[in-house]
Amino acid sequence: MTATTPMKMETSANGSTTRVEVSSGASRDSENTGFRTTTPHMLKTSKVYAKRALMGGLSGFRSPVGMDRRDRVQAMRTGDIGFVHSWDINTSVDGPGTRMTVFMSGCPLRCQFCQNPDTWKMRDGKPVYLDDMVGHIVRYKDIFQSTGGGVTVSGGESMMQAAFVSRVFHAVKKEGVGTCLDTSGFLGRSWTDEMLEDVDMCLLDVKSGDEETYHRVTGAALAPTIEFGERYARLGKRIWVRFVLVPGLTDSVENVENVAKICERFGDAVEHIDVLGFHQLGRPKWHELRIPYPLETCEGPSRELKDRVRQQFRDHGFVVY
DSSP, X not given: OOOOOOOOOSOOTTSOOOOOOSOOOXXXXXXXXXXXSXXXXXXXXXXXXXXXXXXXXXXXXXXXXXXXXXXXXXXXXXXXXXXXXXXXXXXXXXXXXXXXXXXXXXXXXXXXXOSOGGGSOGGGSEXXXXXXXXXXXXXXXXXXXXXXXXEEEESSOTTSSHHHHHHHHHHHHHTTXXXXXXXXXXXXXXXXXXXXXXXXXXXXXXXXXXXXXXXHHHSSOSHHHHHHHHHHHHTTOEEEEEEEEOTTTTOOHHHHHHHHHHHHTTGGGEEEEEEEEOOSTTHHHHHHHTXXXXXXXXXXXXXXXXXXXXXXXXXXXXXXX
């Protein structure tokens, strides 16, 4: 595939599959010039981004050219269009079976270990019509059904464009396609229970177990993640928890214990916990976007550290990968 696909962390649910970005398009030696965040259209002015955008898997979609700003905003509110970064097809990475992962643009968090800073700004995605997105997913339904797969919406933050994503899910479920949200849960309040009924399962990112560390990691509060996880569990849905293990940031014994206690609040909804080791595959994107990268010299966790953290979760009765 020639799509420019945001990267995920190292481990799949069964511990055997890792996504590798097809084309990074950015040099590890790019100069970091001190921007605190992305400026408007910074991506659009990047020659590297422009080249990747043509290969990003969205060139075949109709774009609402000629739609004025007022109509476009209204179409976003109703979910008739959504801003999409890219998509890919994968196996055992973003849920069970063979799946299409759709990466939405826009995210309210600023995680230090984010691999996809090029999805932070919604305006840097491509506007895609609802019917086009649904049709693109449904064309793969035979593969999804034969493997127990489906579509996973990620990001960015998958819950940010609630109207569009929920309508996509509602439409594809009618066609027999399984659905999954990959989310921090931070924007859970923007989704009604009726919307969530069309979400078969959730990959819930619990980025830290205490308020101080969570704020340091994301710049935001922990409570919305817990609130969403509890609510989703009450709906009788399936949760795969994801925890990114970053040495010196999220690896303390106390923090891991707190994450485990949070997961216990979700009860039997938690099928397993994925401990995802931090890596530097996303660093070139930070450099290309000229955003200071806080984990520039951070190394991935050792085998001993990963084993210790996984055992902590197992001690709480969880299945852990």
